[in-house]
Amino acid sequence: MPKKTAKKSEFDRRDFIRTAAGATAATAAFAGAARGAGIDPSKKLKIGFIGTGGRGTGAAAQALSADDNVELHCMADVFADKIDTSLETLAKNEKFADKLNVSDDRKFVGLDAYKRVLDSDVDVVLLTTSPGFRPLHFRAAIEAGKHVFAEKPMAVDAAGVRHSYETLKMAEGRPLSIVAGFCWRYSPSRVEAYRQVIEEGMIGDITSIYATYYSGHSKPHLDPSLRTDGMTDIEWQIRNWYNYTWLGGGGLVEQAVHSVDKIGWAMGDQNPIRCRATGGLAAPQVGTGNIFDHYHIAYEYPNNVWCHLASRKAPGCLNENADYIRGTKGSLIIGRGSDPYIEDNDGKIVWRFRKPREGEPNMYQVEHDELFASIRSGEHINDGQRMMHSTMMAIMGRMSAHTGKEVIWEEAMAAGEDLFTNEGGLQWADPFKPGGVPVPGVTTIPGIGGTEKPA
Numbered sequence: 001m002p003k004k005t006a007k008k009s010e011f012d013r014r015d016f017i018r019t020a021a022g023a024t025a026a027t028a029a030f031a032g033a034a035r036g037a038g039i040d041p042s043k044k045l046k047i048g049f050i051g052t053g054g055r056g057t058g059a060a061a062q063a064l065s066a067d068d069n070v071e072l073h074c075m076a077d078v079f080a081d082k083i084d085t086s087l088e089t090l091a092k093n094e095k096f097a098d099k100l101n102v103s104d105d106r107k108f109v110g111l112d113a114y115k116r117v118l119d120s121d122v123d124v125v126l127l128t129t130s131p132g133f134r135p136l137h138f139r140a141a142i143e144a145g146k147h148v149f150a151e152k153p154m155a156v157d158a159a160g161v162r163h164s165y166e167t168l169k170m171a172e173g174r175p176l177s178i179v180a181g182f183c184w185r186y187s188p189s190r191v192e193a194y195r196q197v198i199e200e201g202m203i204g205d206i207t208s209i210y211a212t213y214y215s216g217h218s219k220p221h222l223d224p225s226l227r228t229d230g231m232t233d234i235e236w237q238i239r240n241w242y243n244y245t246w247l248g249g250g251g252l253v254e255q256a257v258h259s260v261d262k263i264g265w266a267m268g269d270q271n272p273i274r275c276r277a278t279g280g281l282a283a284p285q286v287g288t289g290n291i292f293d294h295y296h297i298a299y300e301y302p303n304n305v306w307c308h309l310a311s312r313k314a315p316g317c318l319n320e321n322a323d324y325i326r327g328t329k330g331s332l333i334i335g336r337g338s339d340p341y342i343e344d345n346d347g348k349i350v351w352r353f354r355k356p357r358e359g360e361p362n363m364y365q366v367e368h369d370e371l372f373a374s375i376r377s378g379e380h381i382n383d384g385q386r387m388m389h390s391t392m393m394a395i396m397g398r399m400s401a402h403t404g405k406e407v408i409w410e411e412a413m414a415a416g417e418d419l420f421t422n423e424g425g426l427q428w429a430d431p432f433k434p435g436g437v438p439v440p441g442v443t444t445i446p447g448i449g450g451t452e453k454p455a
Helices: 013-018 020-026 055-063 079-091 111-120 131-143 160-173 188-198 233-239 250-254 257-266 363-376 384-403 409-414
Strands: 045-050 068-076 107-109 123-126 145-148 177-182 204-213 274-281 296-302 303-315 318-326 332-334 341-344 347-352
Touching: 045 055, 045 111, 055 068, 055 079, 055 123, 055 363, 068 079, 068 111, 079 107, 107 111, 107 250, 111 131, 123 131, 123 363, 131 145, 131 160, 145 363, 160 384, 160 409, 177 363, 188 257, 188 332, 188 341, 188 363, 204 257, 250 257, 250 296, 250 303, 250 384, 257 303, 257 318, 257 384, 274 384, 296 384, 384 409
Parallel strands: 045 068, 045 123, 068 107, 123 145, 145 177, 204 303
Antiparallel strands: 204 318, 274 296, 296 303, 318 332, 332 341, 341 347
């Protein structure tokens, strides 16, 4: 098969992002949120909480802090003890302890517990389960007419991305707010830094990006000896969800996707032409997970611009979460032990973000503040297009690393990768053995690198 090529086009990135035509291209024909009537402050907004782990509990705390007249009305998880632990944690905060109104009959447990939350009269749902469930829950939430906070990423595979794009089409024109957990887009310092680059053109045309996501292990696999008699494959894997691609997507898609999102942000959320990636598992853990612990992805954009992401999850190594965005006039540096700053080509700092005297607002709180303010005002937010685009960029990078192939954007979007098994009806007691750790050059994905296209 002859090698595919993609046509490069000349354009000015700043004009692309600023103009109406550029905005339309960046949102790929999605109309986004519609204006609604708004909701009077005297009406109590009820929150449904699906996926009650640590990050979810943090999101619930922020949602309860975002509006004076809200209550946590019902909760769902596959483990009852997770619900109780989350409630106990939330009850310790005097700021919103009186906003907890979750009776025992509104604590829903099981793989289908999300349906009972959505069948209730809640107004807003928090989707914070392991990411493999996200497309299924997102679709159901929009069908139920609920406002949504969805933690990143939005899917773990190409099939999930396509499914969620269809969900976004269903949401078009409806007065619903959809806010994504890509929290850096709500960080005042990052918003201002990217404004200097995109709108003010302080660094000129972007020539390259180098982003890092180096950290220790997030959730090491539990020792197999802890698996009790009668614990099913599904329960064991959900308890170790981070280490299974079908549930978590792997470290690139589940965590370093934040850095991918910032690359997409700087590049106007346009599609990369292609990517090339490497990766592997340098330090095998105890257990039966199937993810890589390191990646390096290079995304190609028009005008021979290459944007690199380096990600590693290993103890005892350099830790850094930074972004180096270089342009024809200078560079924007984010996250290297200081507030974002811009230096010219001579190394002179020409701009630096200055925190307000009371400190920079917490970006996790800001995203919920804006979500609830949009519901009250009727000026609805829809992060849908960019939240899916950044998720797909990360999945594209993982595809390249796992197969060892160069991946074209259009190939990635159409790839026959469908990892999440529960959407096909898998039950709690069913046996399920996911594939092993991918081997570059051996592992194949239908439609990627000349392999057979999906039917």
